[in-house]
Amino acid sequence: MDMLRGRLINKIDDILAQIVSQETPLNSQLQIEANLVLPQDSTGLTRRVVLDSIDIDDLRHQVASHSGSPLTGTPYHAQHAFNMSHGLPSPMNTITSESTPYPPVEHTMLDAPHPAPANTLLSSQPVLPDTGSNANNFYPILPAEVEQTPPTTPPVGGGRQVEGDDRTFPKRRKQDNANSHKMEQSTIDKLIEGIWEQIHNPKSLAMGDDLKETMQWVLEKMSGQTSRFATTNLEFSNATKCCRQITTSSRTARAFEVIVQAHWIDCYNARLAALREDRAELRPQEHKKIVLTEACTSFSWSEKELRNRMAIWKGYREIKDAAGWSALIFAGPGIYRFCKYRLGFDEDAMNKLRSLKLRAEVAADTLQPQWRQLLSLVGESTQIHWRGHPHDWAVSKKKGEDPVPLAVTYKKWDPNFTYQNLEDSVIDTDQWGETDPRRFEGGPEHYCKSCSLRQSSIAEENECECFPNLYSPNPRTPTPVQVFRTDNGKNNGLIACCAFERGQAVGEFVGKLTKGLADVDVMQSQAGDHEPYQIWQGRCGNFTRFMNHSCASNCQFQTFSWLGVQRIVVVSKGVQAGKELTVDYSGRYWDNLDKVCLCGEPCCRYKDRRKLASV
Numbered sequence: 001m002d003m004l005r006g007r008l009i010n011k012i013d014d015i016l017a018q019i020v021s022q023e024t025p026l027n028s029q030l031q032i033e034a035n036l037v038l039p040q041d042s043t044g045l046t047r048r049v050v051l052d053s054i055d056i057d058d059l060r061h062q063v064a065s066h067s068g069s070p071l072t073g074t075p076y077h078a079q080h081a082f083n084m085s086h087g088l089p090s091p092m093n094t095i096t097s098e099s100t101p102y103p104p105v106e107h108t109m110l111d112a113p114h115p116a117p118a119n120t121l122l123s124s125q126p127v128l129p130d131t132g133s134n135a136n137n138f139y140p141i142l143p144a145e146v147e148q149t150p151p152t153t154p155p156v157g158g159g160r161q162v163e164g165d166d167r168t169f170p171k172r173r174k175q176d177n178a179n180s181h182k183m184e185q186s187t188i189d190k191l192i193e194g195i196w197e198q199i200h201n202p203k204s205l206a207m208g209d210d211l212k213e214t215m216q217w218v219l220e221k222m223s224g225q226t227s228r229f230a231t232t233n234l235e236f237s238n239a240t241k242c243c244r245q246i247t248t249s250s251r252t253a254r255a256f257e258v259i260v261q262a263h264w265i266d267c268y269n270a271r272l273a274a275l276r277e278d279r280a281e282l283r284p285q286e287h288k289k290i291v292l293t294e295a296c297t298s299f300s301w302s303e304k305e306l307r308n309r310m311a312i313w314k315g316y317r318e319i320k321d322a323a324g325w326s327a328l329i330f331a332g333p334g335i336y337r338f339c340k341y342r343l344g345f346d347e348d349a350m351n352k353l354r355s356l357k358l359r360a361e362v363a364a365d366t367l368q369p370q371w372r373q374l375l376s377l378v379g380e381s382t383q384i385h386w387r388g389h390p391h392d393w394a395v396s397k398k399k400g401e402d403p404v405p406l407a408v409t410y411k412k413w414d415p416n417f418t419y420q421n422l423e424d425s426v427i428d429t430d431q432w433g434e435t436d437p438r439r440f441e442g443g444p445e446h447y448c449k450s451c452s453l454r455q456s457s458i459a460e461e462n463e464c465e466c467f468p469n470l471y472s473p474n475p476r477t478p479t480p481v482q483v484f485r486t487d488n489g490k491n492n493g494l495i496a497c498c499a500f501e502r503g504q505a506v507g508e509f510v511g512k513l514t515k516g517l518a519d520v521d522v523m524q525s526q527a528g529d530h531e532p533y534q535i536w537q538g539r540c541g542n543f544t545r546f547m548n549h550s551c552a553s554n555c556q557f558q559t560f561s562w563l564g565v566q567r568i569v570v571v572s573k574g575v576q577a578g579k580e581l582t583v584d585y586s587g588r589y590w591d592n593l594d595k596v597c598l599c600g601e602p603c604c605r606y607k608d609r610r611k612l613a614s615v
């Protein structure tokens with residue numbers, strides 16, 4: 001029954017999502033029927049059973065009033081629990097095919113305090129029309145489907161400079177019909193994205209507390225409560241902490257469960273193989289029967305019950321064999337459904353999982369190394385394999401290809417390459433002393449220049465939610481991105497492990513705050529009418545340093561002010577999980593740069609540089 005119910009729910013959910021996104025006349029009804037087809041040797045009749053009828057307008061109204069609609073890409077199943085009984089939805093500088101990334105050109109400090117903006121990366125500048133520096137030169141970001149090739153920025157100064165745009169950043173998509181024909185993510189893609197989310201969530205695996213300790217802790221927290229339900233602020237906060245604690249411990253327990261169950265399948269197979277050798281006189285079916293009986297006795301389950309569970313556990317083992325232990329451990333509750341119904345459990349899915357294996361291990365080892373301790377339960381090595389910062393490794397999208405230490409990927413240009421990962425920009429005190437060149441003048445109160453709401457580092461006082469994943473009083477969680485080896489001559493690039501919704505911040509362009517650099521890649525910016533500054537990422541910064549240029553980029557640089565300090569934010573224009581994250585470096589970057597663009601887009605503006613130079 002469970003399986004039937006699951007299949008029906010999925011089917012009906014999909015139909016409902018389609019209907020809601022289509023035009024239907026007012027007062028349309030969706031009638032749900034089933035046909036009971038009796039065998040020919042019986043009556044030969046088909047009996048129609050009307051199960052229920054749904055008012056489409058009501059349905060559409062409910063979906064629209066819901067905070068996340070299926071049209072925004074949130075899994076429909078997660079939003080509406082369909083009640084079956086009631087029927088209503090409750091690199092560079094040479095013209096070659098291979099570019100050199102961040103060439104080991106010695107950077108020169110210019111004497112002039114306001115250096116010529118040579119070779120600067122300009123954020124979002126390419127989307128500006130060629131009409132000078134007037135603030136009204138607004139080139140709007142259109143929805144992805146209708147976005148046009150932006151006009152080329154005229155040559156200004158040198159090249160290799162990027163800038164942040166202080167106008168608009170991509171807004172979250174309206175819940176209109178623009179997405180109505182969007183394909184739903186496949187089950188495997190949902191599972192994979194779930195794995196990435198869990199790996200990048202520092203709270204997903206708590207180690208060391210056993211259940212008894214957790215219960216004791218919960219009881220202590222609850223002891224002073226005035227009623228069974230938390231009513232005061234403190235009581236509610238305690239209840240929330242208890243709930244979080246239990247949820248985290250049960251997630252850990254769940255990880256224990258899946259690895260032990262997957263391992264048990266290997267034990268079962270080993271026992272079967274041993275029996276085949278010891279009792280060669282028996283037929284294969286008899287060997288199987290003996291082992292099943294042994295297992296049923298120990299589990300105290302019927303054979304049917306055991307077989308049902310084994311079917312799911314075999315799924316866990318298949319996932320472990322394809323994607324490795326780390327993916328299995330971080331898969332989360334979605335894995336049960338995936339294995340139970342084996343929806344999309346095909347060769348294509350298995351190949352996706354195989355190419356995920358080493359990438360997931362790097363992320364798990366560097367972000368949540370305690371995951372390895374769980375492996376002692378199944379006799380596997382608990383040795384951490386990939387050490388350091390997650391972005392100290394350049395991973396491969398191809399299955400079986402080992403991640404490479406970042407420094408190795410720059411060896412041919414710079415044998416001594418090092419990169420220091422920074423959370424926040426650092427001030428080049430030789431240039432700026434202790435003064436942050438990004439700071440605007442102002443009082444203790446800060447209001448967002450974009451949404452006009454109050455910004456504060458105190459949770460209760462902050463109202464600005466422009467980029468909550470970067471700027472909010474809550475601690476930041478690691479961004480689900482990886483540095484990867486590109487296969488078209490661009491050396492490294494940045495890959496999105498999870499989707500980034502349009503308008504969502506991917507990360508802040510973080511590096512050394514300096515000035516006067518020439519002939520190296522820099523971000524050029526200016527806070528108000530203060531002296532311009534540069535952000536240099538040559539040897540220190542964050543993952544934004546690895547974003548390649550595309551003439552049809554899926555992200556853009558934007559200036560944003562948080563607590564009176566200007567930031568350069570990489571904002572998504574809508575990026576799917578598994579895609580390379582790209583920005584448009586702009587004409588100013590490419591000017592005088594003897595490299596060709598390898599973005600491969602039909603609208604590429606910098607692919608034929610030889611031709612340009614001869615004009």
Ligand SMILES: C[S@@+](CC[C@H](N)C(=O)[O-])C[C@H]1O[C@@H](n2cnc3c(N)ncnc32)[C@H](O)[C@@H]1O
Pocket residue numbers: 091092093099100101102489490491492493521545546547548549550595596597598599
């Ligand atoms: C900010 S770095 C990006 C990361 C770089 N690919 C790496 O491996 O370090 C910029 C350099 O990457 C390379 N690059 C980025 N986008 C490119 C493109 N579309 N075509 C060719 N090379 C590109 C160029 O060498 C460029 O100077």
